[in-house]
Amino acid sequence: MKIGVVGLGLIGGSLGLDLRSQGHQVLGMSRREETCAEAIARGVVDDASVNPALLTAAEVVFICTPLAAITPTVEQLIPYLTPATVLTDVGSVKTPVVEAIAPLWSNFVGGHPMAGKADSGIAAAELALFASRPYVLTPVATTPIQAVAVVEEIARSLRAVVYHCQPEEHDRAVSWISHLPVMVSAGLIAACMSETNSGVLALAQKLASSGFQDTSRVGGGSPELGVMMARYNKRELLRSLQQYRHNIEALIDLIEQEDWIALEQQLELTQMARHQFNVKNGV
Secondary structure (H helix, E strand, O other): OEEEOOOOOOHHHHHHHHHHHOOOEEEEEEEEHHHHHHHHHHOOOOOOOEHHHHHOOOEEEEOOOOOHHHHHHHHHHHHHHOOOOOEEEEOOOOOOHHHOOOOOOOOOEEEEEEEOOOOHHHHHOOOOOOOEEEEEEEEOOOOOOOHHHHHHHHHOOOEEEEOOOOOHHHHHHHHHHHHHHHHHHHHHHHHOOOOOOOHHHOOOHHHHHHHHHHHHHHHHHHHHHHHHHHHHHHHHHHHHHHHHHHHHHHHHHHOOOHHHHHHHHHHHHHHHHHHOOOOOOOO
16 A cells, blocks of 8 residues: 655654555655655655655555644645545644544544654654554544545554544543643643752752653653644643642642541542553553
């Protein structure tokens, strides 16, 4: 199969590596000639160009650009695609993307592979990035069944775990387990940096170990990605942040009141609840 990948960063590059390893012909597109050359040199794609005409032969095209660029990218591609071409994206917010693109392209399937790492760019691309990770598809009533089947087959070939849901359900769910953690983690780092005693701050920075690394990791990620999450999933992120604020205030009250029994009971509940989420080996 000839598969196009637009946006040759971590996700697009990793897709290219996996798809080529399975024998697909991968055609890449990037804004920069240098990225195209690097993608070819690394074996991420068979060919790459800044010219969308390269994708004319593609049967499926993955849009792996930042959220703000997804719709403009599709509009740029449309003159070069055949009506049978299946389009899908990898954006972390689905409702605005699906609402914008479904009227433009009937064979569009919203998608979100929930995989990644701290590093970004094509240099960070790796084989099997999506293995055993959730891959969410968000077809709507007008999405052709065959288009969904094509994208699902590719996602399963990546050894991802495929889920189907409505775009709105996806956005509310990821606000809790993806977008809220980014903001909470960023707030944690900012709170630590607000320490006014420079000696204490320097000591804290030296003593920071695995616990701080775990809770601060996503807050130290791409600022652009964090802004896009907030901008495009504003309503659901605000809902989750407000509930989080309520829970923090409740913990503050328990500590101020020195109600250690109630605090321990709350921590026991959260200890048990954590394992109901998709955490691996207690990590």
